[in-house]
Amino acid sequence: MPNKLKHLLKEIAEQFAISFFFCCLLIVAIYFTCSNTFEKYINIINMMSVSETEASNLPVAFDIVSKRLERNPNYGTVWGTLKIESVGIDLPIYQGDDLKLLKKGVGHFAGSYFPGEGGSIIMPAHNTKKFFRHLPEVKVGDEIVIEATYGTFTYNVSKTEIIDYQDPSKLPVQEEHEVLMLYTCYPVNTVGLKTKRFVVFGELVGAEYAS
């Protein structure tokens, strides 16, 4: 490669690296000074935006006698909304919890139960600002509401726990009593592999079934 071209490419790379460095400094400065303000306005914009909502595959009906859904929603469909007013969470719930679905909202582990069925309900979501970044701020006694297509279910936060990601026994699937378990990677503000999960446990305190 001719020397002039080498020199030019080196200059360009240096200028790019310098510019990138200052951009990162600026982003870090904004993050630590006024990120809360930005987040507030982004949330307002999100609420005002017209978003495409995915419809559930079938109207989901609930059999109160057997305490089971008459037909489970198909994988990848939206069957409800998760709301935690104390930390500003208002997100769609998708059936399934693969990585593709977790990019869109809260997942529902298909091996767990649905609200109203009386068992463990396990729901993960990413720890980004759009999803569960503020989950660790949830306190015991806070209210969680799940508005499903077949009814509305209210839970009170009974405890929070930090668990190891390789210990699924901390999220047991059982059918003896209804407990909601929301989890996300922890800590929420660091980079790198997260070996912990922050879990919020909720006990059912109210249920209203759609007619």
Place this chain on the structure above:
Amino acid sequence: MKKLFVMLVAVALFGGVAKVNAMSEDELYNKLTKSYTINGETYKVSDAVKKQIKDYLKDFEVSSKDADYISGKVDELVKTAEKSNVKPDEIPATVKTAFIEAVRDVAANTSVNATISEGNDGLVLTVLDENGEVYSKIDNADVTIRKTGSEAYIVMIAGAISVIGFAVIAKKVAKGNA
């Protein structure tokens, strides 16, 4: 092995549209969720898979013919595992291949509407409903704690470029002072 085995058990339930006559749903459920002892190790179906089996029986009907065929495949797989000296954390390639072939055989010879593929977390069993829509996916027989962190590698790359930029600036400053 446990996870492969219970996935096949799950496949046993994910198919068929005719009514069960010879075997009741409870009997079928019990047969498919019982534990198996192979080479001294006991393999049990997890509560999560039991739930998914129950859900499928609730939402679909399984013909006795299909159930018998699939049950036979489960027995064959157990024998293959026994011969291969399988252990809980050591799944011989022969067993994995036998499992995949068994799933595809079931899909070809029964009303089962399912496919199996290799995902990031291992084998993924995709079950379709009568309309060809995805009804369920199983990529792990137990509760899987998902990766729910942010995209850290992007931040790391950005950080690396920033460090290079800082180094270039420092070099220029040093040159200027020299």
